[in-house]
Amino acid sequence: MSIRIVLADDHKMILAALRSLLEKENDIAVVGDAADGTALLELVERTAPDIAVVDIGMPGINGIEATRRLLAARPLLKVIALSAYTDKRFVLEMMEAGARGYLVKASAGEELPRAIRTIAQGQTYLSPEVAGAVVDEARGHGSIAGHAPAKLGPRERQVLTLLADGNSSSEIGAQLHISVSTVEVHRRNIMRKLNLHGIAELTKYAIREGLTSP
Amino acid sequence: MSIRIVLADDHKMILAALRSLLEKENDIAVVGDAADGTALLELVERTAPDIAVVDIGMPGINGIEATRRLLAARPLLKVIALSAYTDKRFVLEMMEAGARGYLVKASAGEELPRAIRTIAQGQTYLSPEVAGAVVDEARGHGSIAGHAPAKLGPRERQVLTLLADGNSSSEIGAQLHISVSTVEVHRRNIMRKLNLHGIAELTKYAIREGLTSP
DNA sequence: ATCGCAATACCGGGAAACGGGTAGTCGGGA
């Protein structure tokens, strides 16, 4: 007997494309799709699928809230989250809401049917990109906002910020009332710690870390 | 004879799904796909397709910049933009870059093959959601919050991209098969034109313009 | 009490960046 699934994504084109992708698998039957949370709730009530694949980024009732409501009404339903983002907060919220799996869209197309089969058998499936976050949390190392936190000291962050804003070492020294030598030591320590080379990479790192804006 | 197309999207799963969607059409042949701008440029050189369907939101070289470079190298190529967003700026920038069509992902799955066929015949295809913006602009109601776009030549953009990725002038020269002197001239011209000083500012500019990712 | 580490500061040298020139080629528009 084939696995009955429904799809939910706010982009109809993606919905059609995913459907086409899954129709090639003959043990998986797509019994419906929905473009927003409300339609998804109604669809699940009507078709009673085994699995719902839901994009977290839907307008109106989003994927996380939809999952909560879905599982409140039908605890036996299995939900797979599908998302463009690997952000730890999304992943954890979705898993807390009761999802059995989390797939990032950046993963290969074959992962979707594989995840569906794994979860149909009662197991869990996480994309490698996000597995770490969930494991960390399960261990109790719950430090949500942080990937690799404060490797840098406060002074180093300050120097890095000014550097990324286009200041030279001597300008930074003047602004911080310290010697140029010290600024350069800081800069070199930053580069060594983070394994970065050159101002361009330092600048991009600073932007990623929110120390300055592009 | 069937229409040869390539697909570009940073999400591999979407790539696989779109491919599957298009494989059902027997007058359309997907001859390759790419997950970032650089891979796309290489792919097009290698496969010489009729049409490239490119997602604007790719990391590294984004869809808009990739389109510019694609068309600079192969003016006969037809580019269809595919995006989750209907934002006027994106649409107009993409059309200015030379795209022949703009599809939003929220539109129906059947729109993609239809757009491909329309554009293969030399016409233009715009999703209804964004057609208005383009028409307004064509009428001369040009009120894009449009800063100043194409101040840089193609070679300068290329140098800037490599520079922002952390390459030194000599590395850039080697990669582009030109002399270090020339690279430095380009760099100085860029700085003069944009009134920027130093690698940090150049890097941030490149990121704002989508020439590279943070 | 001692250890570790962040922060401070300096020396020296090779490699880039930066800013100012000059100059040739080539294609397209006035």
Next chain:
DNA sequence: TCCCGACTACCCGTTTCCCGGTATTGCGAT
């Protein structure tokens, strides 16, 4: 036709970066 802009290339000199050291101070943890 002729000139402009883009791309190519080189010269020079100064500044800054980048990497290797060494060293002192002071705080907080062991």
